[in-house]
Amino acid sequence: MELVIFDCDGVLVDTEHLAVRLQIALGAELGRPLTADEVVERFIGRSKEAILGQLTERLGARTAGLWWSPLVRRHREAVDLGLDPVDGLPEALAALTAVFHDMREPPALLAGVSRGRAEDHGQASPAVRAAEAHGPT
Structure with a gap:
């Protein structure tokens, strides 16, 4: 990573x-x-x-x-x-994807992962799910 x-x-x-x-x-x-x-x-x-x-x-x-x-x-x-992303999140994630497109692996985003749910880290975080659901505006 x-x-x-x-x-x-x-x-x-x-x-x-x-x-x-x-x-x-x-x-x-x-x-x-x-x-x-x-x-x-x-x-x-x-x-x-x-x-x-x-x-x-x-x-x-x-x-x-x-x-x-x-x-x-x-x-x-x-x-x-489900959660709503903060204003500009879908665009920010799209921009990060573009910036890091040459990396061997995409960046990992750890958000909303409590210590008690660390085992869920392989799933999309609530922030990513929210951004994906709303898409760039």
Whole structure:
């Protein structure tokens, strides 16, 4: 492999809105309603440990324990259903393909691959699937 491109959330596709929506729904289901602003302030961009620490402190260990697994499962399901690429992604991928057309192997794009799903790395990432579905505009 000659080139690997790594992506951070929001560069190729943005899943932040999914995380916010899902955490609002989970909070309501568990009797702990949250606003979008509260979710962004408390959880977005934070590690699992930080999120669980805040949940445990605020809601107790039992409710915190009920939060994480459904969140991860629902987020994965939502991502697998499909994402919209950020503006310009299909064109950017087409340009990268043109630039690297002489390489023995195409560049590998690792995006949206969590540690727990690393075994899926041989499949197209959510970002690539989103770009392919929308094509260049």
